Amino acid sequence: QVQVVESGGGLVQAGGSLRLSCTASGLTFDAYVMGWFRQAPGKEREAVSCINWSGSKYYEDSVKGRFTISRDNAKNTLYLQMNDVKPEDTAMYYCVAISRGGIYGCRTDFVDYWGQGTQVTVSS
Numbered sequence: 001q002v003q004v005v006e007s008g009g010g011l012v013q014a015g016g017s018l019r020l021s022c023t024a025s026g027l028t029f030d031a032y033v034m035g036w037f038r039q040a041p042g043k044e045r046e047a048v049s050c051i052n053w054s055g056s057k058y059y060e061d062s063v064k065g066r067f068t069i070s071r072d073n074a075k076n077t078l079y080l081q082m083n084d085v086k087p088e089d090t091a092m093y094y095c096v097a098i099s100r101g102g103i104y105g106c107r108t109d110f111v112d113y114w115g116q117g118t119q120v121t122v123s124s
Contacts, residue, residue, distance in 0.1 A: 002026040002113050006095045009118030012085055016122075022078040022095030022115060029076040033098040035106050036069065036080045038091035038120075049080065050098070050106035058106045062088070085122045092117040 008020040020036065035050030035058075049069040050058045057069055068081040078095055095115040098105045 002097070004095050004097060004113050004115035006093065006115045006118040009093060009120045011121045011123060014086055014122055014124050016085055018082045018085060018120060020080040020082065020093055020095075020118060020120075024076050024078070024095070024097060024113075027097060027113070030073040031099070032112070033101070033103060033105055034071055034078040035096045035098060035111075036078075037094045037096055037108065037111070037114075038089075039094070040088075040091040043091075045094070045108055047106045047108070048093070050103055051078070052103050056103045058103050082120070085120075087122045087124045089120060090122045091120060093120050 003025045006022045012018045030053040033052045036048040038048050039045040048060050051069045066084045070079045094117045096111045097113040098110050099112050101110050
């Protein structure tokens, strides 16, 4: 049974930093593109960042230069370092696993597994 579990969300002031973590079990971790998606109230779920097994990365334009995605294949763990956060980063953040499309599969309709989400709230 596949489990994807996020941690690290919380309340942070604008300009601050936060680190999200995600552990995945029940799957061959390095066979999957792993990623972070988010959904703000009243908005559609969107891809934030993805990384393939060898370290190729995708970032949504609004987070480029502020967020860094990384993975530790030996620990089946994915990370998202969020720096210089902004109120518009407030959302539920989901860890995902994607089996097809490579880094170009970083899209909602390609996601195989979703975590339960972790809330990130940025105060101004």
